Amino acid sequence: MADAETARERVIEGFERSAEIYGLNRSYGRLYGIVYFAEEPMSLDDLADSSGFAKSTVSTAMTELERLHMVHRRSMPGEGKRVFFEAERDFWRVVQQFLDQELRREIDTMLRALNEAESILESADSERAANDLERVRQLQRVYAQSERFVDVVTSAPVDRLRSAIASIDELLERR
Template sequence: MGSHNMKIEEARRDYIESLAETMEMYGLSPSMGRLYGIMLFQDEPMTLDQMMDLTGMSKTSMSTGVRALSRLKLVHKKWQKGVRKDLYEAEHDQVSSFVEFFCGMWEQEIELNQRALARTEKNLNRLLADESTSPEDAQKLEADLKRLSHAKQYYHWLRNLVDVFESGEIFNHVPVPKEAD
């Protein structure tokens, strides 16, 4: 690698490392962030072998990282005539990636917790209706049901937030800055 190319790689390093830290903040491995960052600066789709050369990662961890980034819609498989190996390209639209990632996470949170809320509410109401429940315990159960009511309001709000993001309405309130030509 020439001296000029080394300087270019060094200039990119800060942003690539910040992506690694960011990915870690969201529960992903720093190596996935580095891989995404490296791919983000590439002009052409890359094979796993090319990614291995740039990252120094093993083929197994590279493949695992690419699959995880693909699930998150941060990396896409590309087809190119005459190329037999799989090619991958980073998603350059970070706003779109943000919406995909967070809406997916929020959807999982809503689904998981609404099911648990319904089961818990059913069990608390059953205990409340039980004749053997003491007045003190009934008071605790009523307080718990009120807490669950607040939690249900939160998940209703979160559902509305997901809808605002998925519909694109959020951009009426928080527009994406236009890139200067």
Template sequence: MPETNNKEWNKYEETIEQFIQVIAKNMSLYGVTPSIGRLYGVLYFSQEPMTLDDMRSALEMSKTSMSTGVRALSDMKMVEPSFKKGIRKDLYKSEEDWYKSFTSLFGSRWRHHTETNIEEADEAIQELREIQENTEDEALKGKITEDIDRLEYAQNYYRWLMKFIHVIESGEIFKYVPKIDQSGKK
């Protein structure tokens, strides 16, 4: 009987490990390294909050890597500190509300890149206008006018994207696409 039980536990651990790999792979969509994705997966499936030493032994990575990973996950609001009476070491647990994690992660990543793109478009328009004002070449002036139109179109898109990001970050998105609870109901 114990051998069957052991096989069942091994199968269980393999199944969880496979899903942790899926989490790690999917988190790369958000610019998160696979090792940090695996760290999140381990924390997510942990019954109890974990110390850096617990994480290190579970993932066979250095304590420094664990610390860096926890800090990155904390910045993304995917891991939070935890407290347990009698334990003096720092404890961490995963944020289990994936909707909250997604909105935070998506918002911060996309906001940063979108703001950068808006600034770059502004700078390009300014430089092109300066060239246009100082050139005698009519063909170049015409090309610059076309390209400024393209850049202004891009800016309008980025402004729309900023509104979309706000809808995500504010949670307003859930009015249009409701969360699904544990039972599968909206």
């Protein structure tokens, strides 16, 4: 039993470090790890007890993890309005949701700014403006390609993405 607990703790510590990599508090990674290994959905009280964190910390973390599609809020029969959480264990779904919501928002923001800049630069008459216009158009192409990539990845069924990655892995192994 101790071996399983030790192994589980190593993974949870990995989630803590991963949270830091993405600019989140380590507590978010720990809480995700606890929910990830839970047999059943956990309440805020359960998570506070398991983690040793204050209930307010747990609530804030779970709200952010829910926004990132890493956990799902559940209600349980006979529990009234008490909220429970369970982990999303399919990381492809997490990636799809992140790309669809977060990256797409960045792409839209940048494409609007680049289109406005292009309009301004097209009417300017200087060598600097011409150079800047070329740089803006390069960025437009990159963001347009990124938008197409996000469209493909977010619209494809997860099983198809896994199959595509497996095919790419096979191609790379043959090299």
